Amino acid sequence: MAIQSYVGAFLLLLSFSSTINAQVFxxxxxxxxxxxxxxxxxxxxRAWKEACASTTxxxxxxxxxxxxxxxxxxEGPCKAPVEFQLQGTLRAPADPFRFKTVSWVTFQNIDRLTVSGGGTFDGQGKIAWAQNDCNLNKNCRTLPINLRFNFVSNALIHDVTTxxxxxxxxxxLGCKNVTFQRFTVTAPGDSVNTDGIHIGRSVGVKIIDSNIRTGDDCVSIGDGSQQIFVTRVNCGPGHGISVGSLGKYKNEEPVVGIFVRNCTIIGGTNGVRIKTWPASPVGVASDxxxxxxxxVDVANPVLIDQGYCPWNQCQAQIPSLVKINKxxxxxxxxxxxxxxxxxxxCSKRVxxxxxxxxxxxxxxxxxxGPALSECSNVRPLITGRQFPPACAKIAS
Known part of the structure; x- marks a missing residue:
C-alpha cells in the first residue's frame, strides 16, 4: 500500500511539473x-479539443x-498532460430545468489531468434546493452535480472552489490516483443533498488540506472505494465524513482501506460514521x-449505523447484511x-x-446529563482513556 502511494504521488508530481512550460490555449x-x-x-x-490533441x-x-x-x-483521452486552469468564475444556469442531464462540468476518460487556478465553479443551486422533495418522493428528480470526474487517472485538483x-x-467515479488539495466546497448548511466530495468505485483518492462547508456529507465514500485518504480536512457545517450509505443496491463492490486522519469537524450533524441500509444485500466494508x-459541537461524533433509514423509506425491521470488519x-x-x-x-445478522x-x-x-457511549451487536477492543466510558450502555 505504501509503495502504491509513493508511486501515485510521483506520477502526480511528474504530471504537474510537465504542465509548467505547457502550450497555452x-x-x-x-x-x-x-x-x-x-x-x-x-x-x-473548441479550446479543450485543441488542448487535448496537443502532443506536448x-x-x-x-x-x-x-x-x-x-x-x-x-473528454479524453488526451495525447499529453493537460491542465484546466480556471482563474475566473464559471457560472451554471440557475434554473435546473435548463439541464438535459444530471451533470454540469464533466471531466472524462483523461490521464494526467490538472485542475487549478484559484477560480470558482458556481452552481447557483438556490432554486434547485427549494425544488428538492426527496424526503417525500422516492422518485424525486435528480439534480445536476457541479463537477464529475469519470474514469480519470493520475489527476491533481487543487486551489479551486465549488x-x-x-x-x-x-x-x-471509476478513477485511479486522484488528489484533491487545498480544495474548497462552499454551500449553506441547509442546502439539500449537497455532498462535498462523493467517491465511488475508485482507487487511490486523496483529499488533503481542504475546507468543506455544505448541507450534507463533507466526504461520502460509496461502494467499490479502495485506498481512500482524507487528511487535514476542515468539515462543517455538514453531515460529517461518511462511509456509505452502503447496501441500498444489489452487486455493490467492497469498500476496503479508508483512512481519515487529522481532521476537524465543526457543528456537523455527524462526525465520522459508517452507514448501511437495513434489508440490504450481502456486502463488505473493512479496514x-x-x-x-x-x-466541535458535533451531534453523533462517532457513529456506526447499520439501520440507516432516511425519511423511513426502507424496511427498517430487516437487519443489514453488510459485514463491517477491522x-x-x-x-x-x-x-x-x-x-x-x-x-x-451493528447488524443483528452480521x-x-x-x-x-x-x-x-x-x-x-x-x-x-453526561455523555454516553452506546453499543449493540459488537464486542470492541477498548484501550486508552475513555470518556464517556466505552459501550457503557448495551442497546437491544
Missing part, C-alpha cells in the same frame, strides 16, 4: 469575454472574469480507520452536541468484528 482566443453574458460552452469545447503538455486558461457555462463534457452546487459538488479527529476510532476528542457521543450500532475504540474524550454539557 487562452479562452479569449476563441472569442470569449469574461462579462458573464454569453454562454461559452462551444468556445470551451497543454494548458487551457480561463482568466479572471465571470463566464456563463451550460452543461459541458470535457460553490452552491444543485446536488453533490463533486462525484468521483477503515478514523484517527486524530477534533469535534475498524478503528482512535484519539477523537472535543464536544458533542448530543448525549450519545459514541454509538456503535455483527461487526475487529472494532477498536481507543483514547476517546468527548464532553456533552446538555440537560440530559
Amino acid at each position: 487562452h479562452i479569449g482566443k476563441y472569442g470569449v469575454k469574461g462579462d458573464g453574458r454569453a454562454d461559452i460552452s462551444q468556445a470551451l469545447l 503538455a497543454a494548458k487551457l486558461l480561463i482568466p479572471k472574469g465571470t463566464y456563463a457555462l451550460s452543461e459541458t463534457v470535457l 460553490l452552491d452546487s444543485k446536488q453533490f459538488h463533486v462525484n468521483v 477503515m480507520h478514523f484517527e486524530d479527529i477534533r469535534m 475498524v478503528s476510532f482512535k484519539r477523537i476528542w472535543g464536544t458533542s452536541a448530543s448525549q450519545v457521543a459514541v454509538k456503535i450500532a 455483527p461487526c468484528d475487529n472494532i477498536e475504540i481507543a483514547d476517546i474524550n468527548l464532553a456533552y454539557r446538555g440537560p440530559e
Whole structure:
C-alpha cells in the first residue's frame, strides 16, 4: 500500500511539473469575454479539443472574469498532460430545468489531468434546493452535480472552489490516483443533498488540506472505494465524513482501506460514521480507520449505523447484511452536541468484528446529563482513556 502511494504521488508530481512550460490555449482566443453574458460552452469545447490533441503538455486558461457555462463534457483521452486552469468564475444556469442531464462540468476518460487556478465553479443551486422533495418522493428528480470526474487517472485538483452546487459538488467515479488539495466546497448548511466530495468505485483518492462547508456529507465514500485518504480536512457545517450509505443496491463492490486522519469537524450533524441500509444485500466494508479527529459541537461524533433509514423509506425491521470488519476510532476528542457521543450500532445478522475504540474524550454539557457511549451487536477492543466510558450502555 505504501509503495502504491509513493508511486501515485510521483506520477502526480511528474504530471504537474510537465504542465509548467505547457502550450497555452487562452479562452479569449476563441472569442470569449469574461462579462458573464454569453454562454461559452462551444468556445470551451473548441479550446479543450485543441488542448487535448496537443502532443506536448497543454494548458487551457480561463482568466479572471465571470463566464456563463451550460452543461459541458470535457473528454479524453488526451495525447499529453493537460491542465484546466480556471482563474475566473464559471457560472451554471440557475434554473435546473435548463439541464438535459444530471451533470454540469464533466471531466472524462483523461490521464494526467490538472485542475487549478484559484477560480470558482458556481452552481447557483438556490432554486434547485427549494425544488428538492426527496424526503417525500422516492422518485424525486435528480439534480445536476457541479463537477464529475469519470474514469480519470493520475489527476491533481487543487486551489479551486465549488460553490452552491444543485446536488453533490463533486462525484468521483471509476478513477485511479486522484488528489484533491487545498480544495474548497462552499454551500449553506441547509442546502439539500449537497455532498462535498462523493467517491465511488475508485482507487487511490486523496483529499488533503481542504475546507468543506455544505448541507450534507463533507466526504461520502460509496461502494467499490479502495485506498481512500482524507487528511487535514476542515468539515462543517455538514453531515460529517461518511462511509456509505452502503447496501441500498444489489452487486455493490467492497469498500476496503479508508483512512481519515487529522481532521476537524465543526457543528456537523455527524462526525465520522459508517452507514448501511437495513434489508440490504450481502456486502463488505473493512479496514477503515478514523484517527486524530477534533469535534466541535458535533451531534453523533462517532457513529456506526447499520439501520440507516432516511425519511423511513426502507424496511427498517430487516437487519443489514453488510459485514463491517477491522475498524478503528482512535484519539477523537472535543464536544458533542448530543448525549450519545459514541454509538456503535451493528447488524443483528452480521455483527461487526475487529472494532477498536481507543483514547476517546468527548464532553456533552446538555440537560440530559453526561455523555454516553452506546453499543449493540459488537464486542470492541477498548484501550486508552475513555470518556464517556466505552459501550457503557448495551442497546437491544
